[in-house]
Amino acid sequence: MTIEAKDIAGAEKGAHRRTRALMFSAALFLIWQGVFYKWGVPDSAPLNGPDRLKVAAWAVWALMLLVVLATGGGLLQSAKVRALMNDEVARHNRHSGLHYGFWGAMLAAFALYGLSFFTVLSVHQTIHALLTVSIGLALLRYAWLERRSERGE
């Protein structure tokens, strides 16, 4: 695979855009957790129409962010540009993000377990909190490291 200057420039631009998008998505995803709880997390099945839509939309969003975490994103770019965007440094940063996400999920699970001794938590609330912490933390760490790498720090 011959790399050309335009591929390197495209990858640089794409990686920069990805970092900004990751930062924004992670922040929004974490903030949304608060909004979700304020509006009330559905705690009994079967869900009514608006609740079903709300939960489904959030699940699709979480799934999309997971795909970005799993692949590194840049799926609309050419193979050469995508390979450069997901270079060794980016893969290392992404793995570190996943590592943080895993430990975030473990800590959140223990915290929720402790909380369950004092209050009743619905399955929705529990899954929502676990996914939010793990995906949000993984994305934030990945974005933070990418930002530092771009600056050569």
Next chain:
Amino acid sequence: MANEPRLGNRLKEERAAQGLTQAELALRAGLSRKTVNTVENGVFTPSTTVALLLAAALGKTVEALFFLE
């Protein structure tokens, strides 16, 4: 190992000696500029593959570019 050795490099000196920018070296090695930059600054420890690509692009051996501190 109590004091794990760090990987040092002479990438910047060699690149400058050949009058190359980071982007030009990246192009020669088929790597991203970010990889060249982070390896050069010692932020990222490269894999053997990346070390070999950088060495080949500069016409040097890996040992001439990288050393243990």
